Amino acid sequence: MPIWGYDGAVPGPIIRGRKGGTIRVRFRNELDQPTSIHWHGIRIENSMDGVAGLTQPAVEPGDTFDYVFTVPDAGTYWYHAHNRSWEQVERGLYGALIVDEAEPAFAPAQDVTLVLDDWRVSPSGRIDEGFGDMGDWSHGGRLGNWLTINGATRPDIPLAAGRTSRVRLINAANARILELDLESLGATVVAYDGQPLAAPEALAYNPFLLGPGQRMDLLVTPGAPGTLALIEMSGDPFAFGQFVVTPADDQEAEAPALLPNLLPEPDLANAVEFDLDMAGGMMGRMTGAIVDGRYLEGEELFASRQVWAFNGVAGLSPEPFFGVERGTSVILNVTNDTAFPHAMHVHGHHFRIVARSDSEIDHRPWRDTFLIGPTQTTRIAFVADNPGKWLFHCHMLEHQAAGMKTWFEVT
Numbered sequence: 001m002p003i004w005g006y007d008g009a010v011p012g013p014i015i016r017g018r019k020g021g022t023i024r025v026r027f028r029n030e031l032d033q034p035t036s037i038h039w040h041g042i043r044i045e046n047s048m049d050g051v052a053g054l055t056q057p058a059v060e061p062g063d064t065f066d067y068v069f070t071v072p073d074a075g076t077y078w079y080h081a082h083n084r085s086w087e088q089v090e091r092g093l094y095g096a097l098i099v100d101e102a103e104p105a106f107a108p109a110q111d112v113t114l115v116l117d118d119w120r121v122s123p124s125g126r127i128d129e130g131f132g133d134m135g136d137w138s139h140g141g142r143l144g145n146w147l148t149i150n151g152a153t154r155p156d157i158p159l160a161a162g163r164t165s166r167v168r169l170i171n172a173a174n175a176r177i178l179e180l181d182l183e184s185l186g187a188t189v190v191a192y193d194g195q196p197l198a199a200p201e202a203l204a205y206n207p208f209l210l211g212p213g214q215r216m217d218l219l220v221t222p223g224a225p226g227t228l229a230l231i232e233m234s235g236d237p238f239a240f241g242q243f244v245v246t247p248a249d250d251q252e253a254e255a256p257a258l259l260p261n262l263l264p265e266p267d268l269a270n271a272v273e274f275d276l277d278m279a280g281g282m283m284g285r286m287t288g289a290i291v292d293g294r295y296l297e298g299e300e301l302f303a304s305r306q307v308w309a310f311n312g313v314a315g316l317s318p319e320p321f322f323g324v325e326r327g328t329s330v331i332l333n334v335t336n337d338t339a340f341p342h343a344m345h346v347h348g349h350h351f352r353i354v355a356r357s358d359s360e361i362d363h364r365p366w367r368d369t370f371l372i373g374p375t376q377t378t379r380i381a382f383v384a385d386n387p388g389k390w391l392f393h394c395h396m397l398e399h400q401a402a403g404m405k406t407w408f409e410v411t
C-alpha cells in the first residue's frame with residue numbers, strides 16, 4: 001500500500017542514542033506539502049521540538065532542517081510529523097526513538113520495539129482518502145480498520161523461552177486507544193512513556209489501555225516454546241501479532257529494575273495552579289468558542305472546523321494558556337466536559353498524575369501523555385524547568401486539528 005515514510009518505510013528507521021548523548025538528524029522534506037518532526041517525550045531544547053507554527057516554521061517541500069538535540073533520559077520515545085499530523089502521521093510518518101541507559105541495568109535476551117498503528121484502508125486496498133471528515137473530527141477521531149505492528153499485518157515476533165526480554169510498545173494510531181490483553185503474555189511493566197518505574201510492576205488491570213502517543217515497556221519471560229498472541233480488545237478480540245517462542249540454550253530469567261532518570265519533583269504545597277476545561281464535540285454541551293479572536297457558535301463554528309475548545313478557546317491563541325518562570329512547580333486541573341475520552345500530551349516535560357476525579361493517586365509514575373475519560377477530572381503536576389513555548393494538546397490528531405490544543409510559556 002503506498003504510504004508516506006521516513007526513508008521510505010513505515011515505521012521509519014529506529015533512531016537510537018545513549019542517555020546524555022546528542023542526536024543529529026538531517027531532515028529533507030520530499031513531500032509536496034510542508035512538514036516538521038516532533039521528538040515525542042524528549043525533554044528537548046525548545047527550538048528542536050518540531051512544532052510547526054510554534055517552535056519553528058514548517059519545512060517547505062525540498063528544504064532541509066537539521067535537528068540536533070541531547071537526550072537527557074533513557075527510554076522509549078518516538079518521532080512523528082507535527083504539521084497536518086492528522087494526515088501525515090496517518091499516512092505513516094512516524095518511527096521509534098530509543099535512548100539506551102548509559103550503563104545498562106541488565107541485558108535482556110531480546111530488546112523488541114513494536115510500533116502499533118491502525119489504518120483506515122479502503123476496499124481497494126489503498127489508504128482511505130477521506131481525510132478531514134468532520135464526522136471523525138467531531139467524534140472519536142479517525143479510527144482505522146486495519147491493525148499493524150511495525151507496518152506489518154499479523155507478524156511473528158521471535159522471543160526466547162525461559163529468558164527475560166524487553167518489549168517496548170508505542171501507540172502511533174491517530175485516535176485509537178488500544179486495549180491490550182497483556183495478562184496472557186504474563187508481562188510486567190518497567191516503564192511508562194519512557195520513564196522507568198522504581199521496580200517492575202504487575203499490570204493494574206487487564207486489558208490495559210494504551211492511548212495515542214503513549215508507550216509502555218514490558219518484561220516478558222515466556223515459559224515454554226510455542227506461540228503467544230498479542231490481542232487487541234477494543235472491538236472483537238483480535239490477535240494482531242504473535243510472539244513465537246523458541247528454546248534458548250541457557251535458561252535464566254531475571255526481572256531487574258531499570259535505572260531511574262533524574263527528573264525534578266514538583267513541590268505540591270507551593271505549586272501554581274491552573275484550570276483547563278475541555279469542551280466541544282458531538283453530544284457535548286459547548287455552544288460556542290473563540291476561534292481566531294472571534295466568538296463563533298452553531299453552524300458558523302462547525303464551518304470553521306474548530307469544534308473543540310480549552311477554556312472556551314479553540315486552537316492556539318496569541319496569548320499562552322499560562323506563563324511561569326523557569327523552576328516553578330505547576331499543577332494543572334483538567335476537566336473533560338465532553339462525551340469522549342482524550343489523550344492529553346504535554347510537550348517538553350514529564351508530569352505526575354496526582355489525582356483523578358477527586359481521588360488522590362498514590363502510585364504516580366512519570367508520564368508525558370495521560371488518558372482522561374468523559375466527565376473525569378485529572379490533576380497533574382510538574383516542574384516547568386524547560387524554557388520556551390510548549391504545546392499541550394489532545395493526541396487524537398483529529399481533535400488536535402479541530403481545536404484541542406493550547407500552549408504555555410516558561411521564561
Ligand code: C2O
Nearest residue numbers: 038040213345391
Ligand atoms: Cu506526539 Cu504534539 O505530539
Ligand code: CU
Nearest residue numbers: 342394396399
Ligand atoms: Cu481528544
